[in-house]
Amino acid sequence: MGVTTRSRPDVHTAAELIDESLDAGHVCSIVGRCTVAYDGRTQSTLPAGERLVVCKPDGTLLVHHAAGHKPVNWQPPGGTHDITLIDGELHLQSRRDAPDERVEIRFTDLRQVSAYALEEDHDRDVTGSEDDLRQRILEQPTLVEEGFQPRMTERETSAGPVDIYGVDANGTPVIVECKRRRVGPDAVGQLARYVAAAEREYTTKTVRGILIAPSITDRAERELTQHELKWVALDPIHSV
């Protein structure tokens, strides 16, 4: 976890440190005044301002300013960084293919350049995901309703894969769509599409649809009744 930092570096020192660090697989951070231009899926420009720029060896680029969770400009991994000196200014261009897009940062003032040798990281362990909710239902199908029997997960329909396919107490096919959080109309539309596709394809007269979610908005509930679908309240985090 070596750290190298240059305070108020001249452009040559900065360029060299960034180039060599990225080559070595280290993360770089640059603090200074810069303009940012993006051209790709859209186009955008950012006037001169003070920002914290982070470059990662995998091609990731992050431009952060004083506030906000999301970077004001960025590049996802997969691309390449290029450092050039033009008219005495440090330019950082990050390019990517598929989609073809680029971010160009021009620094007019460099306050600090650092490089961090960070080791590979482990994965995050998360509980409370939609998948956990699905597992909970598979282990305890009566949470959906009395007599429900799961038969298949990710069953394909022409409208997409169904979370849980099963049958109810009467043997009627049931499609279950799970959401880990409060749902709006989009989730109802998703379930409705699956049910409609299943009724066309499963050669069964009727297919029921059940939406599993901790809560539901009014508008979604209206959509739900219009499509003759059902909602069951269930939380992804198992209550003790």
Added chain:
Amino acid sequence: MGVTTRSRPDVHTAAELIDESLDAGHVCSIVGRCTVAYDGRTQSTLPAGERLVVCKPDGTLLVHHAAGHKPVNWQPPGGTHDITLIDGELHLQSRRDAPDERVEIRFTDLRQVSAYALEEDHDRDVTGSEDDLRQRILEQPTLVEEGFQPRMTERETSAGPVDIYGVDANGTPVIVECKRRRVGPDAVGQLARYVAAAEREYTTKTVRGILIAPSITDRAERELTQHELKWVALDPIHSV
């Protein structure tokens, strides 16, 4: 744009710098070995590893590792940061209400702590958004089809607000849904919901629905024909 950096600081120096900097409205970055625990909308833990942590005075917290665009853990703005020293370790806890969630970072090794006084930033100027596409249609309605006349934007239905409401050459109501990029089944479902709601509410026998997008997936196109909807190819970036 003052910058303060401490290399391999002891925990007291680090805590003081972070506390005072955040109070002063500065952005902090911490590089070191740490564990991270999140509890809120889900729960997650991250084993000890080397990371770059960024705290902003607005409550934003970002935990980055050597790769990837998204932080491995984070906190959106609105919360508060709390620095404590426990058993000689630096702990950073970030709490937020609505939703109630917290991230706790425990540093076992501090390599660098920095503070950056970044001035307020301007907004980004973007072209090629969905709104640009909508504007383009309003200025040139025949791009949708010959005889189309826009009447209203964001018109409300019980299913949600309609991008553009208008009438076709025959005076039949038309609902136009704009997407800035290639669309999948979800967009068709959205349009279908609007059309169905409009047919219930506008007291008109028929309402047509037109999806505007640069391209469309096969499955979405199938859904489209099933709902008797139409697709018109149009790009958000005005081709010269």
Added chain:
DNA sequence: CGTGCCAGGTGCCCT
């Protein structure tokens, strides 16, 4: 403040 929806969404998995 909740509801609804866009976003350069990103990331993951599957075909």
Added chain:
DNA sequence: AGGGCACTTGGCACG
């Protein structure tokens, strides 16, 4: 590579 979808989605604008 493209499709389909979850995500601690985040962010904005509106009722």
